[in-house]
Amino acid sequence: MTTLTINGKQHEVELDESMPLLWAIRDLLGYTGTKFGCGIGFCGACTVHVDGKVMRSCVTPVSAVKDKSVTTIEGIAHDGKLHPVQEAWARGDVPQCGYCQSGQIMAAVALLQENPNPSDDEIREKMVNYCRCGTYLQIFAAVKEAAKLQGGSA
Amino acid sequence: MSRIVNVSMSRRQFLGLGAAGAGVFVLGMSLPLGNKFARAAVNNSGDGTLNAFIAIREDGGVIFQNTFIEMGQGTYTSIPAIVAEELDITMDVITVEQAPHGPEYKIMFNNTARFTGGSNSVRSSYDTMRKAGATARQMLIEAAAKEWNVPAGECTTEPGYVLHNASGKKAGYGDLAPLAATLQAPAEVKLKDPADFRLLGKPVGRTDSLAKATGTAEFGIDVQVDGMLHAAVKQCPVFGGKVKSFDASKVMDMPGVVAVEEIPDGVAVIADHYWNAKQALEKLPVEFDNGSNASFSSAAYLEKLQSRLDDTGITAEAEGDVITALANAAKTISADYHVPFLAHATLEPMNCTALVETDRCTVWAPNQGADFVAGVTKDITGLPLEAIDVQTPFLGGGFGRRFIMDYTAQAVTLANKHKGTPIKVIWTREEDTQHDFYRPMTAARHRAGFDKKGNLVAHHITNVGEGPMGRLNPGFLENPKIDSTVLEGVEKQPYAVPNKRLDYVHETVAPVPIGYWRSVAHSVNGFIKESFMDELAHAVNADPVEFRRGLLTDAPRYKKVLDTVVKMANWKTGTRKVDGNDRAMGVALHESFGTLVAQIADVSIEDGEVTVHDVWCSVDCGFAINPAIVTMQMESGIAYGLSAALAEEISMKDGKVDQANFNSYPILPPQKMPQVHVQIINSGEALGGIGEPGTPPIAPAVCNALFTLTGQRIRSLPLSRYTFT
Ligand code: FES
Ligand code: FES
Numbered sequence: 024m025t026t027l028t029i030n031g032k033q034h035e036v037e038l039d040e041s042m043p044l045l046w047a048i049r050d051l052l053g054y055t056g057t058k059f060g061c062g063i064g065f066c067g068a069c070t071v072h073v074d075g076k077v078m079r080s081c082v083t084p085v086s087a088v089k090d091k092s093v094t095t096i097e098g099i100a101h102d103g104k105l106h107p108v109q110e111a112w113a114r115g116d117v118p119q120c121g122y123c124q125s126g127q128i129m130a131a132v133a134l135l136q137e138n139p140n141p142s143d144d145e146i147r148e149k150m151v152n153y154c155r156c157g158t159y160l161q162i163f164a165a166v167k168e169a170a171k172l173q174g175g176s177a
Numbered sequence: 178m179s180r181i182v183n184v185s186m187s188r189r190q191f192l193g194l195g196a197a198g199a200g201v202f203v204l205g206m207s208l209p210l211g212n213k214f215a216r217a218a219v220n221n222s223g224d225g226t227l228n229a230f231i232a233i234r235e236d237g238g239v240i241f242q243n244t245f246i247e248m249g250q251g252t253y254t255s256i257p258a259i260v261a262e263e264l265d266i267t268m269d270v271i272t273v274e275q276a277p278h279g280p281e282y283k284i285m286f287n288n289t290a291r292f293t294g295g296s297n298s299v300r301s302s303y304d305t306m307r308k309a310g311a312t313a314r315q316m317l318i319e320a321a322a323k324e325w326n327v328p329a330g331e332c333t334t335e336p337g338y339v340l341h342n343a344s345g346k347k348a349g350y351g352d353l354a355p356l357a358a359t360l361q362a363p364a365e366v367k368l369k370d371p372a373d374f375r376l377l378g379k380p381v382g383r384t385d386s387l388a389k390a391t392g393t394a395e396f397g398i399d400v401q402v403d404g405m406l407h408a409a410v411k412q413c414p415v416f417g418g419k420v421k422s423f424d425a426s427k428v429m430d431m432p433g434v435v436a437v438e439e440i441p442d443g444v445a446v447i448a449d450h451y452w453n454a455k456q457a458l459e460k461l462p463v464e465f466d467n468g469s470n471a472s473f474s475s476a477a478y479l480e481k482l483q484s485r486l487d488d489t490g491i492t493a494e495a496e497g498d499v500i501t502a503l504a505n506a507a508k509t510i511s512a513d514y515h516v517p518f519l520a521h522a523t524l525e526p527m528n529c530t531a532l533v534e535t536d537r538c539t540v541w542a543p544n545q546g547a548d549f550v551a552g553v554t555k556d557i558t559g560l561p562l563e564a565i566d567v568q569t570p571f572l573g574g575g576f577g578r579r580f581i582m583d584y585t586a587q588a589v590t591l592a593n594k595h596k597g598t599p600i601k602v603i604w605t606r607e608e609d610t611q612h613d614f615y616r617p618m619t620a621a622r623h624r625a626g627f628d629k630k631g632n633l634v635a636h637h638i639t640n641v642g643e644g645p646m647g648r649l650n651p652g653f654l655e656n657p658k659i660d661s662t663v664l665e666g667v668e669k670q671p672y673a674v675p676n677k678r679l680d681y682v683h684e685t686v687a688p689v690p691i692g693y694w695r696s697v698a699h700s701v702n703g704f705i706k707e708s709f710m711d712e713l714a715h716a717v718n719a720d721p722v723e724f725r726r727g728l729l730t731d732a733p734r735y736k737k738v739l740d741t742v743v744k745m746a747n748w749k750t751g752t753r754k755v756d757g758n759d760r761a762m763g764v765a766l767h768e769s770f771g772t773l774v775a776q777i778a779d780v781s782i783e784d785g786e787v788t789v790h791d792v793w794c795s796v797d798c799g800f801a802i803n804p805a806i807v808t809m810q811m812e813s814g815i816a817y818g819l820s821a822a823l824a825e826e827i828s829m830k831d832g833k834v835d836q837a838n839f840n841s842y843p844i845l846p847p848q849k850m851p852q853v854h855v856q857i858i859n860s861g862e863a864l865g866g867i868g869e870p871g872t873p874p875i876a877p878a879v880c881n882a883l884f885t886l887t888g889q890r891i892r893s894l895p896l897s898r899y900t901f902t
Pocket of ligand 2: 118119120121122123124153154155156157158249524573574
């Protein structure tokens with residue numbers, strides 16, 4: 024038995040610990056908000072937080088996170104209230120197909136934790152996940168908006 | 178024309194309306210009886226009521242069954258908004274569901290088709306959806322008038338309510354629904370004056386944003402069914418090859434493995450969950466029979482296409498006498514172009530879940546046409562269409578890939594062998610890249626002639642290749658000998674040239690599977706034609722904008738789109754310095770899917786890399802139903818086209834695709850996204866599409882800028898094959 028802490032909740036699972044975290048959370052634990060895009064750490068669709076830092080779960084074996092705290096897109100809203108990043112995403116109508124957006128949002132949450140008031144250049148530099156629908160400009164704008172909602176920016 | 182009918186009393190009323198609760202007042206559509214699909218359906222149902230589009234519940238909630246799927250392009254917002262406008266409801270009371278498959282939902286093109294693609298959704302259903310909404314509203318008014326005993330003509334509506342101003346009476350739609358359900362639908366209804374639109378023409382918010390911002394939106398890959406098993410698949414890497422043998426015994430003891438099965442062109446390992454299936458698949462000894470294509474290479478095929486550029490082929494269009502005009506011209510130029518195969522690379526890889534039982538079957542398939550899913554399922558299982566339930570989740574991108582049912586066939590094949598067990602097939606990115614239905618490689622030659630005064634007097638185009646329609650849907654071709662999906666984008670051009678000819682040389686690109694890729698041949702011909710126009714302008718030392726304007730004397734709509742973008746960009750000829758670096762602008766103008774788009778790209782070379790700073794984009798789609806979505810689709814189309822222009826290419830050697838994952842098939846990263854500025858022109862002309870027309874002009878706009886910048890004329894893509902300094 025391996026214990027995985029996902030969104031503050033402990034799960035006991037029977038698995039081979041070399042299994043990528045992505046498939047453990049999706050197939051074994053049912054957190055399907057985190058997506059599979061490439062499986063080689065390139066696209067960022069599978070982005071989650073491990074101890075608050077972005078991590079590409081498709082190339083992260085369970086063994087590397089078993090004593091750590093994992094947060095997925097399902098775990099960032101609190102008390103029925105959207106995370107400001109989600110708020111900015113929904114209000115700004117950022118998603119098109121939406122497939123990359125869980126990963127984008129997780130990347131944005133981490134970026135704003137690191138720097139609550141990032142510059143345009145920093146946003147462009149740090150938001151590195153792929154979006155095949157080309158929603159990049161909306162993503163950049165929503166990060167700014169989220170910073171405002173969080174009170175990071177005037 | 179189809180007729181809107183009250184189907185509240187029909188035994189078919191609940192068709193597909195299960196999930197969100199059935200409505201009490203259900204409006205459907207009766208297809209014209211002259212239509213063969215309608216006849217079949219009438220005979221089946223016995224009552225002539227053929228579908229259910231709008232259902233109003235007693236709580237005032239409205240269920241809308243959409244025949245169009247959502248893959249990012251906004252159909253779950255724009256289509257219900259058309260209904261909401263005429264029905265007079267707010268968007269937040271609408272639940273959008275995907276309509277089931279079946280002939281009764283073929284509402285496109287005189288009730289002959291139902292699919293999502295070709296940038297057709299809004300323009301093919303606009304009139305129908307307005308009429309459906311207006312009919313429902315009229316019936317609710319009549320119900321209120323009856324209840325209040327007042328003339329219907331004295332009643333009006335505000336969103337969700339019928340009002341009688343004289344008496345001050347007011348009733349909610351939900352309360353009126355039971356009575357409305359007993360009324361006959363009027364044969365004629367008055368549609369709103371567009372001047373009174375509340376929703377159409379406004380940036381109505383998307384209905385799917387919240388679900389997609391919270392990770393709760395369900396994509397095909399997320400489908401979970403009790404008792405479900407997972408399958409990982411490996412197809413023969415060589416097109417047309419088959420499985421020769423495999424040794425299941427080597428992996429049956431691996432964790433979670435349940436079965437190893439042969440599928441069309443490949444093998445599948447079925448396990449308790451995906452990772453176990455994939456692990457076992459990697460260990461499975463498989464031998465393929467590569468068949469007759471094992472020596473195929475795309476480079477050899479390019480030569481083959483190019484070797485036919487001298488052929489006459491079939492003349493698809495001709496005006497004047499292009500041969501004589503070219504022979505007599507004071508100056509001629511000729512240029513050969515070609516473009517590579519391209520993959521769709523939807524971010525959600527191909528996947529499908531199926532459950533086959535003895536007398537019924539459910540398929541959860543991301544698809545661009547529910548009837549295609551039902552058809553392939555019927556063929557495999559032998560079940561009648563009525564016994565097949567197609568569930569369409571959100572698509573993690575489509576771009577034309579999910580018309581093709583290869584992945585669906587795999588899941589249904591496996592589920593058919595394991596009756597009673599739901600099976601989900603997920604492709605790896607590598608399978609997805611190497612087993613796509615590619616935008617075809619195409620070669621073209623353009624020749625032009627000028628008279629002594631520098632007037633363009635002749636333009637002769639030869640396109641060599643094969644189009645997806647000729648390969649996949651030859652029945653749709655207007656002229657079976659001419660594949661419009663090779664020629665679209667150079668047909669019916671607005672530029673005034675007295676002598677012109679368009680020739681088509683059919684040369685198959687088999688064995689490569691080809692398909693519809695966002696904007697189809699417009700992605701090919703937009704690049705080639707607009708690059709060549711730029712060559713022509715430079716050949717006579719004309720400004721590329723003025724040169725085009727001079728040829729658009731009879732095309733004021735095009736001229737306006739061009740003039741608009743020129744103004745937006747503050748167009749500059751030649752190079753200029755910005756931050757110490759050379760910059761140049763390039764322009765392109767292209768019509769596709771009924772929509773005119775002009776783009777200007779501002780480009781520099783930074784450390785040898787093509788950098789697109791800004792793209793200005795003017796678009797005339799007749800009337801922008803939702804200007805926010807139009808803008809987003811322009812951005813999206815530009816990103817998709819730029820991605821291909823910069824670095825996308827599928828090549829093949831030894832019968833196999835060279836590229837496998839995003840490290841070898843690089844899609845546009847965020848850092849390369851230009852600033853995009855969109856201006857919409859509501860010309861009032863017929864509605865055009867919006868999902869694709871943003872794509873064709875970006876490659877030529879960028880390449881034309883590169884010519885100004887470097888003197889290098891780009892006659893093939895991608896740009897990553899060139900060196901710039
Ligand atoms: S799926 Fe993990 S980075 Fe692409
Ligand atoms: S919204 Fe479709 S991949 Fe990003």
